[in-house]
Amino acid sequence: MGMAVVVTTVAAAPRVAANTARTFADWEGRRANFVLLNGAWEFSPGDGSEQAESPDGARRLRWRAVTLPGPFLPWSQEAANRTKVIWARRSFQVTGAQAQGLAVLRWNRIACGATAFLNGRKVGANEPTGPYQVIVPAGVLRPGDNQIVLQVRGAAGVPRSRSGNALIPAGFGVGIPEVTDDVWIDFADTAYMKWVLALPDLAGRRVKIRVTPTGRERLDDLQVVAQVKSWPDGKIVGEGQASARLTPRADPLGGEHFFVEVPMPGSGSPTQNSALGGPFQPWTYETPNLYTADVVLKSGQDEHECLSHPHHAATASVGQYQR
Numbered sequence: 001m002g003m004a005v006v007v008t009t010v011a012a013a014p015r016v017a018a019n020t021a022r023t024f025a026d027w028e029g030r031r032a033n034f035v036l037l038n039g040a041w042e043f044s045p046g047d048g049s050e051q052a053e054s055p056d057g058a059r060r061l062r063w064r065a066v067t068l069p070g071p072f073l074p075w076s077q078e079a080a081n082r083t084k085v086i087w088a089r090r091s092f093q094v095t096g097a098q099a100q101g102l103a104v105l106r107w108n109r110i111a112c113g114a115t116a117f118l119n120g121r122k123v124g125a126n127e128p129t130g131p132y133q134v135i136v137p138a139g140v141l142r143p144g145d146n147q148i149v150l151q152v153r154g155a156a157g158v159p160r161s162r163s164g165n166a167l168i169p170a171g172f173g174v175g176i177p178e179v180t181d182d183v184w185i186d187f188a189d190t191a192y193m194k195w196v197l198a199l200p201d202l203a204g205r206r207v208k209i210r211v212t213p214t215g216r217e218r219l220d221d222l223q224v225v226a227q228v229k230s231w232p233d234g235k236i237v238g239e240g241q242a243s244a245r246l247t248p249r250a251d252p253l254g255g256e257h258f259f260v261e262v263p264m265p266g267s268g269s270p271t272q273n274s275a276l277g278g279p280f281q282p283w284t285y286e287t288p289n290l291y292t293a294d295v296v297l298k299s300g301q302d303e304h305e306c307l308s309h310p311h312h313a314a315t316a317s318v319g320q321y322q323r
Helices: 055-059 077-082 096-100 270-275
Strands: 004-008 034-036 039-046 064-068 085-094 102-107 114-118 121-126 132-135 144-153 183-188 191-201 206-215 219-231 236-246 258-263 290-299 306-309 316-319
Touching: 034 085, 085 183, 102 114, 102 191, 121 132, 183 191, 191 290, 206 219, 206 236, 206 290, 219 258
Parallel strands: 004 290, 004 316, 290 316
Antiparallel strands: 004 306, 034 183, 039 064, 039 085, 085 144, 102 132, 102 183, 114 121, 114 144, 191 206, 206 258, 219 236, 219 290, 236 258, 306 316
16 A cells, blocks of 8 residues: 655746647656757768768768667667667747746656757766756757757677676666667756655655755745645645755755645544544555645745646656756
8 A cells, every 4th residue: 555646847937839748757857948859860970070960970971761769770680789879850840938048957767867968068978777857058058949869788788897787776777779768958047956756754744855956056935835636636735835046066966955734634624634634544455545745846936837747646747857
């Protein structure tokens, strides 16, 4: 028995055309203001020295069409053993407001990791195969056309020990280069919800929502406001808020956590429970009750942005900072 909470997105910024497709990341913290980079790409194998992020380097390669997420090459043992690097590229559009604001490049999983370039500038790199996010430096994106280039490692490009074992977390082994999940860019005005985690507490009849703000500049007067709602009818079943601040940190795994405690119906009086939609129902295999949580990061009356994300044992939504 448990409680299931999903975090969902409620941002004030307008959506762009690329946002229409629903993907797995819609249930993992997708903001309302984002550009999804799934779909049509071009790729070319290489050895890593081609500098395909530059116009001259790109012209020296032979590019082929591919749809991502997915593999770049058909499976073969030769491809798995000998491919050192795959270069992948695509263009995308951003608005003037998106180009001027805070942008965060994200992907869920690229096998063996990748190095990312935006408009010819290196913005991040990740060797582990798990999720990755990086704040895009100011001035890199421009209104209108932009280009992303990924240098995706193959088995021959992975650092190895003398014994031949991969020196990165490679899961069940190093195979062919592939992008196995979503790639996208989130946008916020000043502060971004780096991580949001719902922590159900059945015994305490509450949900604790942990929020980790990030951004380029320090902000001391933030508030995190959360509403937990029943799913799919959207009735509010609990509310809470907490003070927070943003302290920029270079460490991609760093950040200060803040907790919002949301009492769930059943912990208050019958009158309170009735006003909030009745007592919450725990999740079981036979009755998989779900909840969503809208989480907003704000300063005074100014709302800073919102996010969508599912969680088992309740459901939660998240917001971002705007001023």
